[in-house]
Amino acid sequence: MTTSPEHLDESRESLRDQLESASYPPQGIEVIEREQGGAELVATLMGTTADPRELDEIVSRLEQHPGVENASWSLRTTE
Numbered sequence: 001m002t003t004s005p006e007h008l009d010e011s012r013e014s015l016r017d018q019l020e021s022a023s024y025p026p027q028g029i030e031v032i033e034r035e036q037g038g039a040e041l042v043a044t045l046m047g048t049t050a051d052p053r054e055l056d057e058i059v060s061r062l063e064q065h066p067g068v069e070n071a072s073w074s075l076r077t078t079e
Helices: 005-021 052-062
Strands: 026-033 039-045 067-069
Touching: 005 026, 005 052, 005 067, 052 067
Parallel strands: none
Antiparallel strands: 026 039
């Protein structure tokens, strides 16, 4: 999820809350500063299964928050 600097803390908390309320506790949330300003928040989820429809709903809710420029999810495996 990308957000403006002034909404970083609020956006991170919202991301954590949305994931936890859907029973997807984040293993961690990484903040990547963007050269053009703002930040990208990358949440890594614990567990091995996730319902794509639930993740789509979470993304839709996150995009409604002030300061959120973009939200998406992708599947990546860890080694």
